[in-house]
Amino acid sequence: MIEIRDLSRTYGSGSNKAHVLHGIDMNIERGAFTAVLGKNGCGKSTLVRHINAILKPQRGSVRVDGMDTKDPRRLYDIREKAGIVFQDPDSQSVAATVEDDTAFAPENLGLSEDEISERVEAALRAAGIAELRKKSISELSGGQKQLTAVAGIIAMRPDYMIFDESTSMLDPLARSRVLECVMRLKRELDVSVIWITHYMDEAAAADRVVIINDGKIAADGTPEEVFSDIELIERCGLELPPCAQLCVMLKNAGYDVPRLALNAHDCALLISGMTAAAVKEREGAS
Numbered sequence: 001m002i003e004i005r006d007l008s009r010t011y012g013s014g015s016n017k018a019h020v021l022h023g024i025d026m027n028i029e030r031g032a033f034t035a036v037l038g039k040n041g042c043g044k045s046t047l048v049r050h051i052n053a054i055l056k057p058q059r060g061s062v063r064v065d066g067m068d069t070k071d072p073r074r075l076y077d078i079r080e081k082a083g084i085v086f087q088d089p090d091s092q093s094v095a096a097t098v099e100d101d102t103a104f105a106p107e108n109l110g111l112s113e114d115e116i117s118e119r120v121e122a123a124l125r126a127a128g129i130a131e132l133r134k135k136s137i138s139e140l141s142g143g144q145k146q147l148t149a150v151a152g153i154i155a156m157r158p159d160y161m162i163f164d165e166s167t168s169m170l171d172p173l174a175r176s177r178v179l180e181c182v183m184r185l186k187r188e189l190d191v192s193v194i195w196i197t198h199y200m201d202e203a204a205a206a207d208r209v210v211i212i213n214d215g216k217i218a219a220d221g222t223p224e225e226v227f228s229d230i231e232l233i234e235r236c237g238l239e240l241p242p243c244a245q246l247c248v249m250l251k252n253a254g255y256d257v258p259r260l261a262l263n264a265h266d267c268a269l270l271i272s273g274m275t276a277a278a279v280k281e282r283e284g285a286s
């Protein structure tokens with residue numbers, strides 16, 4: 001489990017001092033898919049950079065499976081357990097080719113050669129970049145670099161996988177393929193996923209949604225719980241997932257929408273139920 005206690009962070013000093021995180025308290029259990037939302041500059045990246053000890057708490061503490069991120073002796077163990085893929089793909093490559101870059105992290109885990117090549121192969125396929133394996137990183141597009149970084153963390157299979165807008169440069173197909181792959185890994189390997197995103201449809205598919213606003217946790221619950229508070233969503237500078245927006249539009253148009261649907265399947269069920277009710281009502285009236 002990741003235990004974050006009373007975590008606060010400032011940047012700068014004097015009149016330039018900015019308070020970015022204010023007393024964040026949260027636990028992240030093994031095996032959950034947690035989406036982290038919040039408008040630009042609210043502190044999402046700052047928060048997750050504390051999990052694998054890139055940043056150390058100025059106040060409060062962060063523990064990963066009991067290991068304190070302030071303890072320099074546990075740095076390697078913490079980074080092996082909790083891996084991050086960042087938004088900026090240029091800062092993340094360590095080797096010359098896609099294949100070598102993907103193999104870098106598992107090679108450092110002391111695995112057998114067979115295990116490494118099996119993991120690399122599976123990760124390249126999962127990220128949809130198997131055909132790029134021999135390509136030089138410097139020849140890749142931004143999106144292809146992001147996919148290589150995603151393949152790297154998939155091959156490493158840490159217990160906690162953190163994606164900080166790691167699919168922001170991808171086309172819609174690649175984005176949904178990466179998300180599906182990560183969700184499958186979460187199910188099959190019982191890893192925890194922390195998924196920072198500005199896409200509300202991705203958050204709607206999570207087990208848990210956490211909203212950060214002005215450096216504090218503004219909401220924390222299931223997607224159903226969090227997105228039911230439309231006022232809060234607007235106050236935090238966010239919007240509802242597309243299916244929930246459709247429900248609100250129908251409601252505003254005078255339809256009797258019993259609740260908000262968060263995905264296409266639920267939306268279809270809701271609308272077909274409403275249609276049947278509307279027909280019944282009309283038949284009753286005539």
Ligand SMILES: Nc1ncnc2c1ncn2[C@@H]1O[C@H](COP(=O)(O)OP(=O)(O)OP(=O)(O)O)[C@@H](O)[C@H]1O
Binds near residue numbers: 011041042044045
């Ligand atoms: N190294 C730094 N030095 C000074 N200020 C910083 C530094 N890193 C971040 N900040 C500031 O801290 C605040 C939070 O930044 P952070 O990157 O955590 O936000 P974010 O929620 O990840 O935003 P985005 O959605 O744009 O990625 C911002 O106002 C940012 O300008």
Ligand SMILES: [Mg+2]
Binds near residue numbers: 044045046164
């Ligand atoms: Mg960020």
